[in-house]
Every structure is written in C-alpha cells, then in structure tokens.
Amino acid sequence: MNDHGHISVRTYWNVFGGLMLLMGLTIGAYYIEKLVLPLPEIVAVGIALLIAFTKTALIVTFFMHLKVSSRLAQLFAASSFVWLLIMFMITMGDYFARGWPAQTGPLS
C-alpha cells in the first residue's frame, strides 16, 4: 500500500512558485478587467474561478499528497467534489428558476 508516497522538496517549491504565479495572475486579471479591458461579468468571474480551481488542484494534488495516496483516499477526496457539485447545482437551480422580476435577476 502506497499511503505515504514521496513528494520531493523541489516539487513542493515548484508548486509553491506556481501558486504565487497564479495569485499574481488573479490580482493582475482584476486590474486588467477594471482598468484596461472591461469584460462581461460572467467572463471575468469565469476566469477568476478557473484560476482558483487550478490553485485548488495544485494544493490538493501535491500539498495534500493526493497524488501519492491510496485509491481509497483519492475516492474520498473525489466524493467531496461530487458533493460540492451537488450543492452548487441545486442551489443554482433554485437561483435561476426563482421567478425574478424581468428587470432584475441572474439572466438580466
């Protein structure tokens, strides 16, 4: 059983560097969107979420050792994302189907 596989210190530093880069990207994207290239909100939020997901994936894979964990641990980690998806889907399902007045709401 390979529950405690090895991740090298060099990899940790590389991931740390990647995370710092992505943080810079998050801040940069905010200023670019506000000052240089105004984007529709849905695109801006989409980009921010994409960067956030990438950061999360790096942390979960390397810092939380999922890359070198057992299949069972990986399954548990994956299940938490399924649960998160359920929460988002049902909550957003309500949000979009709530019967907003024509001038407001998520689809205006």
Next chain:
Amino acid sequence: MSTSAIPQNYTSTRADSATEWIKSWLLTVDHKRIAILYLLSINFFFLLGGLAASLVRVELVTPQGDLMTADMYNRMFTLHGVIMVFFFLIPAIPAVMGNFLVPLMIGARDLAFPRLNLLSWYLYMGGGVFALVAAITGGVDTGWTFYTPFSSSYSNSNVILTMSGAFIMGFSSILTGLNFIVTIHKMRAPGMTWFRLPLFIWANYATSLIQILATPVLGIALLLVMVERVWRVGIFDPALGGDPLLFQHLFWFYSHPAVYIMILPAMGVISELISAFSRKRIFGYEFIAFSSIAIAVLGFLVWGHHMFVSSQSVYSGLVFSFITMLVAIPSAIKVFNWTATLYKGSISYRTPMLYALGFIGLFIIGGLTGIFLGVVAVDIHVTDTYFVVAHFHYVMVGGTIMAYLGGIHYWWPKMTGRMYNEAWGAISALVVFVGFNMTFFPQFVMGYLGMPRRYHVYPEEFQIYHVLSTAGASILGLGFIIPIIYLTLSLFVGKVAGPNPWAATGLEWSIASPPPTHNFDQTPVVTEEAYAYPEDAAAQDSDSWQAGSHL
C-alpha cells in the same frame, strides 16, 4: 484471573498526586478516557440547554410576557437551540459512545489518530467556551439558525462570538468523523469483515461521512456571515447586493444532514439494544446497514424543505418535496426490521430496552409528521408554528436522547464496571417517555391551530396547551435528573457488573469491565457474524426462566 488482584483498567492510574491525576485525564490519548471527558462535558451542556428550555417553558405558562422581555425571550430560546444542537445533539452519541465503542467493537486498541481525538475534545470545549462567554455577556437573539440579513446586519447581540463557537465545534466534529472513517477502514480485527460489523459501526460510519462532507459548508457559511457583519461585504444582505437565500441554502446544506448526524448513530444504538434484549440476530442486517448509507446520501438532497416559504423557486420546492419522501423509505426499513427482530424474540424489558421501545414509538410519530411537513401545501400552513417545533423535537429529542440514554444504560456496566439500580432505571425511562409526550404532543395541536413559534406573548386560547406542555417539561426534567442520581450512586454502591451482564454478543462484551487500557490483550480473531445469538435462545430463556430472572 485472580479474584483478589485489582485488574488494571482504563480508569486506573499510576498518578501519585492530584495534579498528576488531572493531567492523566486532560492529556490522555485513550479513546475510552476521551469518551468519559465528552460524557461529562456534553452532559454539562445538556443541563445548561435544558435550563434555558425550562425558562422558556415557564415564561409560556401565561399568555402575557411576565417573566422576561421579548428580547430576553429571543436570547433564551436561541441559547437553548445553540447549546442543544451544536453542543449536545450533534456530538452526543458519536463523541461519547462512538469514541468509547468503535475501537472496542471492531477489535482495535484505539482510534487511528489518538492525539487528533484529544484535539477534537479540546476544540469542542473551546467552541463551548465561546458559546458560554457569548451567553454570559448578553447572549444572541438570532435563533440557532442565524438567518441573514438579521444576523449579519441588524442584530445587536453576540452573533460573532456564538458563531465562532459553532465554527470551532465544527472542527471537532470533522476530526471525530475523520478518525472514525480511517479507524473503521484500517483497524478492523482479522475476520471482522464489513458485514460482520455491528450496526452501530455502520451507523457511525454513515454519520462520519456526513460530518466530514457537510460540516465545512456550515463553517464557511458562518464565516461569510461574520465577514459581511464585520466588513460589510455584500454576500447575504440584499441591501449590500447579497442574497439572503444563499445563506439558507448553505446553512441547511449542513443543518439538514446534521439531523442525520444526530439520528443515525441513535439508530445504530437502537439496533444493538433491540437485538441484545430480544436475544436474536437482527432482522435484515444488510438492509439496516445500507439504509444508514442511504439516509446519509438522501439526507444531503432534501435541505430545501426548510425553505418552502422562503421565496425559493417553486420548482426547487417540488423536487425537494419529492426527495424528502424518499428518505421515508430507508427510515421505514429500519423501523420494520427492528419490529421484525422483536417477533418471536426473548424480549426482556430492561432499562435500555425500554428506551429503545420508546425510541421506536417517538421516532414513528416524528417521522410521520415529517411527511406532513415534506408536503409543500401542508408545510405552508404550519411553517413556523409549534407543529414544526413538536416534529423536530420528536425526531431529535425523542430519537437522539432516548437512544443516548438507552445506550448510556446499556454500556454503563462496560464503562464503569458497575450495575445501576434497575428499578429506578425503568421508572426514569417511563417518566421520560410520559414527560416527553406530555411536553410535545400538545405542541402539534396548538401548532396546527396556528400558534407561531418564537413568540413569548400569545392569544389566551393557546394557554391550555402551553400549560400542559410546561407540566410535561417538568416531568421530563425529573426523568433526566433521576438517572444522574442513580448512575452516580452506582459508581459507589452498584453491583460489580462482570464482563457481560446482558449476555450480549460483540467484542466489547468479551473483555473485562471496565476495559483494560489497551482493550485487548491479544488481537481478537472474529469468526462469526454480529448478533450471533443461538437460534433457540428464546426457547432456552423460556425454559430457564424463574421468578426474579433478569433475562
């Protein structure tokens, strides 16, 4: 074993001073000692929550607000709710009985992460201190549900302090769940296959899944309320551009499954009790085991039934209503299987069994009225009335507390090595059952007639129901105090229990009472299924019965 030597057990200590003795408890990593720490602290919070409930009930004896102001009343029922939900009902059975029994039942020496286990208790106590300080310094008036935007923008009470308490306690809950899952996966004794596990273990496993999947959502929801309250970041308050329903979604995504954190371990306890006191293999073992998992999964998909009148989408309401009905299936599977276990069993009405039978009756009433509330049309009529209050007390109190008390009585000889007074045990079980029904049944009636919850002044027509309810609460309170007395006395004057006073099956009954520090001298090898009572146990009992026989 020599009869003269005092066996070393988990309560013995080599400490030669009071300080050493205190340290040996407060720094212990023994799951059994930690269970006792939880037992004492959780019971303290239960009494505190009960005190707040008593004051609420006394206020409601008359239709006027003559004991406390409206604001004080708000703070009192919030204190009751916060303490009872976060600091009693959620941790009660997993933290006390789960901690004590999970390693013993699966043949392990301890939980997988003993230090993490101790940390869980400290986090629990830390959260409790926050909640207590909040209560002492003025309390909080939002209700235990912390609905926004009242909690985030308008309330002038100790919202952040109380939320911090619940937030910290949440981590205790997560760590306990994590510990149980890893222990059950990794530390089962040889031969202890999944389908030989006691159903209490299945129930705690399902509960642990909920604890680690749902509790972080509550944590983040409470954190966001604090962020909005402190920095005015618009998340939930419409005036700041937020959405108040988002809070309700996040809150109930945890807090509905939290009901199953309370009730699933309770159901695990009941499976043990029914089997032990019927002297029969549990009927439909696999169905009960998988129904625990089914309840845990379905319990995640029904949270919107708390929001039928919240301006949630009607389409969502319909879907939530439908899925809510599905939860009835695994719940009914359990009740039918327990009842089928009783059939042709050798039933003995010992104290734990009285609590178990009481549980079944109360849970059926709580469950069936849950079906009323799962129907949108009926729910709209009774939302925020005492009907809802009665319903969730039947499930959470009638369910969890009956099982908690039943379990405490069942495993008390194992925990302490002593038997308690059986007559007083039976009396207190009956007093609790009568007091409980007298307290909460009138609330169904007045709720259906329109008595709203969370009001300290009410029309005179409802007084009779409130008086009945308060009288019942007094009886119920008595029912909770009696066991404290005779259980405490049993520590000093109780008969020595021996390893297996109930002639029950299960690894925990194969070792001394109280258990040795390391549980098992040798790793046990399991060769038979759980609840392996002889086929003719009922006939044997019948043949050997004589007046005064216990079993």
